Amino acid sequence: MAVDVLLGLQWGDEGKGKIVDVLSAGYDLIARFQGGPNAGHTLEFDGKKFVLNTIPSGIFFENTMNLIGNGVVIDPITLKKELDKLKDAGHDLLAKGNLMIAKKAHLILPTHQLLDAASEKKMGEGKIGSTLKGIGPTYMDKTGRNGLRIGDITLPDFKERYQKLVDKHVSMLQSLYGEVADFSEREKAFFEAIELINKFKLVDSEHLVNDYLKQGKRILAEGAQGTMLDIDFGSYPFVTSSNTTTAGACTGLGIAPNKIGEVIGIFKAYCTRVGGGPFPTELNNETGEELRRIGHEFGATTGRPRRTGWIDLPALKYAIMLNGVTQMVMTKADVLSGFDKIYACTHYSYLGEKIDYMPYDICSVDAEPVLKEIDGWKEDLTGITEISQIPARLSAYITFLENELGVPVKYLSVGPDRVQTLVLN
Ligand code: GDP
Numbered sequence: 001m002a003v004d005v006l007l008g009l010q011w012g013d014e015g016k017g018k019i020v021d022v023l024s025a026g027y028d029l030i031a032r033f034q035g036g037p038n039a040g041h042t043l044e045f046d047g048k049k050f051v052l053n054t055i056p057s058g059i060f061f062e063n064t065m066n067l068i069g070n071g072v073v074i075d076p077i078t079l080k081k082e083l084d085k086l087k088d089a090g091h092d093l094l095a096k097g098n099l100m101i102a103k104k105a106h107l108i109l110p111t112h113q114l115l116d117a118a119s120e121k122k123m124g125e126g127k128i129g130s131t132l133k134g135i136g137p138t139y140m141d142k143t144g145r146n147g148l149r150i151g152d153i154t155l156p157d158f159k160e161r162y163q164k165l166v167d168k169h170v171s172m173l174q175s176l177y178g179e180v181a182d183f184s185e186r187e188k189a190f191f192e193a194i195e196l197i198n199k200f201k202l203v204d205s206e207h208l209v210n211d212y213l214k215q216g217k218r219i220l221a222e223g224a225q226g227t228m229l230d231i232d233f234g235s236y237p238f239v240t241s242s243n244t245t246t247a248g249a250c251t252g253l254g255i256a257p258n259k260i261g262e263v264i265g266i267f268k269a270y271c272t273r274v275g276g277g278p279f280p281t282e283l284n285n286e287t288g289e290e291l292r293r294i295g296h297e298f299g300a301t302t303g304r305p306r307r308t309g310w311i312d313l314p315a316l317k318y319a320i321m322l323n324g325v326t327q328m329v330m331t332k333a334d335v336l337s338g339f340d341k342i343y344a345c346t347h348y349s350y351l352g353e354k355i356d357y358m359p360y361d362i363c364s365v366d367a368e369p370v371l372k373e374i375d376g377w378k379e380d381l382t383g384i385t386e387i388s389q390i391p392a393r394l395s396a397y398i399t400f401l402e403n404e405l406g407v408p409v410k411y412l413s414v415g416p417d418r419v420q421t422l423v424l425n
């Protein structure tokens, strides 16, 4: 048995939550492997809508277990809010026993969020556009070997460990930024949330996942963010602080590379990005506005308007190479219905040359998109349920992408609901 991985091939918000939910019934375990509450994964079914930040998207299926892996950073306050909301909606995960949390996952402290906000404020115009959830400072403490982990909450001296780290953060805030906002309310909420988290099953995710594999159980690793936000390979420094690529599933769960099975890469029929940084195919015009309006392109976590643009093939090829993608999912094809012409960026014009890769200095030198014009389709897709109902021009678009990218599109998503999904191959 092997672990399948589902991850985003663009700059996030490709529809990972929806597709993981669709696929969940076929898996025994859904495991988040990196990121934290910077993620917002939206699921819709039976007229209900849920946005998950830290919790894996497999929680709505009776026989599927869920794991928050060691590579994830957890804000107890957000996690408690998520759990409380789900409970109110009739999904009490503690009672159901379908959520496990890795002891080695790191904790986001209230002061990590203050550091995130202060750092962004100091950067001014050049800021990353962080979600301000404390992601960067928490991963910095992890790699700096100062961090607190979920397993630490069971130790008798947890409060002292917490205080030691907070004291360090407070002195950093004072010396670097000259101010420390009041966080007493958040601190109270933090410890209340810790009490709830302590009631969940805290596990060694590396042993759990490998035991599942030995027992022949099926596992899907759920990515957050997208490949172009990867800390090593994304548009640095306009990235998040974790490895969003397949390699991140190995370190974020404790699985060996030779245990990776299918790698399911997900992309929108166009492209979006939220926050700062390069976006070669961005449309700063009415068409971009239209994509935002029709596609409801506003952040699931922060509500910020997402930047919109045409599909970017050099970026997708790069993402497919880095991840070893074996099959793809195309989402939001319905959003393009009614556009007379759509466009795909096949190359960049970069320093007078035509290139088909993402250059190192993409953040400082313009890469102008070279666009191919494609005939659009008029038909509304949101009610289609059969392959035979796919408009010819959409089929041609999919075939074009498959030929360019060399990987089959296995699923086509034509609306936010679970049922608005077609299996193509
Ligand atoms: P994620 O972060 O990758 O899970 O994606 P988000 O949930 O942040 O953003 C995707 C948005 O598109 C959500 O509002 C989904 O409900 C919605 N969505 C997903 N697939 C489709 C689709 O095929 N068509 C449309 N119109 N919306 C979709």
Ligand code: IMO
Binding pocket: 008, 011, 012, 013, 014, 035, 038, 039, 040, 041, 128, 129, 130, 131, 132, 133, 134, 135, 136, 223, 224, 225, 226, 229, 238, 239, 240, 241, 274, 275, 276, 300
């Ligand atoms: P999902 O899982 C889109 C972006 C932020 C910012 C940069 C760094 O829903 O696809 P951070 O808070 O990580 O320090 O922000 O990364 N970002 C996302 N953009 N979708 C996400 O997650 C994102 N998570 C972080 O906007 O530009």
Ligand code: MG
Binding pocket: 012, 013, 014, 039, 040, 041, 042, 300
């Ligand atoms: Mg999202």
